[in-house]
Amino acid sequence: MVLKDRKLILISNDDGIDARGLQSLIEMVKPFGDIYVVAPEQGQSGMSHSISLLEPLRTKEIQSSENIEIVSVKGTPVDCVKLALNQLLPRKPDLMVSGINHGSNSAISVIYSGTMGAAIESSLYGIPSIGFSVLDHKKTADFSIAVKYGRKVVEDVIKNGLPNQVSLNVNFPVVSEADFKGFKICKQTTGVWKEEFDKRTDPYGGNYYWLTGDFHNFEPENDESDEWALKNNYASIVPIKIDFTEYKTIIELKKRYI
Numbered sequence: 333m334v335l336k337d338r339k340l341i342l343i344s345n346d347d348g349i350d351a352r353g354l355q356s357l358i359e360m361v362k363p364f365g366d367i368y369v370v371a372p373e374q375g376q377s378g379m380s381h382s383i384s385l386l387e388p389l390r391t392k393e394i395q396s397s398e399n400i401e402i403v404s405v406k407g408t409p410v411d412c413v414k415l416a417l418n419q420l421l422p423r424k425p426d427l428m429v430s431g432i433n434h435g436s437n438s439a440i441s442v443i444y445s446g447t448m449g450a451a452i453e454s455s456l457y458g459i460p461s462i463g464f465s466v467l468d469h470k471k472t473a474d475f476s477i478a479v480k481y482g483r484k485v486v487e488d489v490i491k492n493g494l495p496n497q498v499s500l501n502v503n504f505p506v507v508s509e510a511d512f513k514g515f516k517i518c519k520q521t522t523g524v525w526k527e528e529f530d531k532r533t534d535p536y537g538g539n540y541y542w543l544t545g546d547f548h549n550f551e552p553e554n555d556e557s558d559e560w561a562l563k564n565n566y567a568s569i570v571p572i573k574i575d576f577t578e579y580k581t582i583i584e585l586k587k588r589y590i
Contacts, residue, residue, distance in 0.1 A: 338399075339365025339490065342425040342454065344412045346433065346446025348375040349394060349404040353432035356475035357464060358400070360482045361429055364490060368425070369394075369402040370416040372409060372446075377435075379408045379446040381453065389415055409450035417457060427490060428454035431464035432475050432482075438465075438503045438558040438568060439521035439547065448501055452574050455499040460489045462500045467562060477512055478504045481567065485515075494571075501570040505562045516566040521559040523549040 341361050345354045349371045358367060373392070384407045394402040403420060405412045409430070417424070433447040442448050451463035462485060466478050485502055494500065501520075505512070527545040534540055549559050558568035 339426040340421070340423060341365050341367050342413070342416055342421065342428040342459075343367060343369045344371050344409055344416070344428075344430050344450040346372065346376045346379060346409045346430075346450065348372050349402070351375070351434065352471060352473065353434050353466070353475060356479050357429060357432045357482075360432075360464075360479045361427075361486055362399070363483070364486055365426065367400040368416065368421055369400070370405060370412045370420055371402075372412060373404040373406045376408050376446045378444050379410075379449060380444050381410050381449040382408045382446075383414065384408060384411050391415070391420075409446040410453045413450050413453045417454070424457070425454075425459055427486070428459050428461040429464065429486065430454075430462070432478050433463070433465035434471065434473055435469040436465055436467045436503055436562070437463060437501060438562060438570075439523050439549070440525065441547075442501055442520060442570075442572065448499070448572065451499045451501075452572060455494075455497050455572075456574065458496055460494045460499075462486065462489060462502060464502050464504070466504045466506065468506050474506075477507070477509055478567075480509075481512070481515070485569065495573075497573060497575075499572045501558075501572050502567060503558060503562055504567045505565055507565045511565050512567075513565045514567070515569055516561040518558040518561050518568045518570050519554075519556050520570050520572075521549060521554070521557040522551050523547055523559070 430450040437445040448463040451461040454461040529541040561568040
């Protein structure tokens, strides 16, 4: 049961309802209000802003108590946010948080991330939204630093808000608390994933492929970038807005087409 006089916080992720990072995120934000978790039934990493169009969304109630509701959805992270806002929540949430993702969502990874897909989707409706990630893919990743220091980000956003349709992409390095240097406000690093496919043959003679590859950082010495911050033991905070327009090119195109 969500109380009307308390903040309402929507939580989702892309690692699935059973992910340790999701439980850590609940721990992070529970001092700030009532919690409504709507998360994928199974892992949905790399789903970006994908939505389900050909199958219905099925839900399962996991927990219902005084200050927290937990529901799983057989769908993508963005499905979860859309369904939560349209059908499940008693009102518009005061805050949306996504994660804590097992693995980095810095640099170009932000466009592939289901964690950030959920946060960005929520921000489109004017809801202050934050995606949290830790640079550790292990199921047993240590989220203690993210929980402790992530609360400062949550508190700030609750107090001061965010511009309309802007979300925050927050990434934490894998580092001891003694070596953690705090937060650095950054730009998204310029770079690409150089994909390679490992070609294999199944027992029946058919070919199949496993995606592999490495991130190529085009600006490794730029101390304003999120990759530099993470490499140097800072947690990076990058404000994200889903406007893909390249405004300078508009000027050039108008000269050629008008």
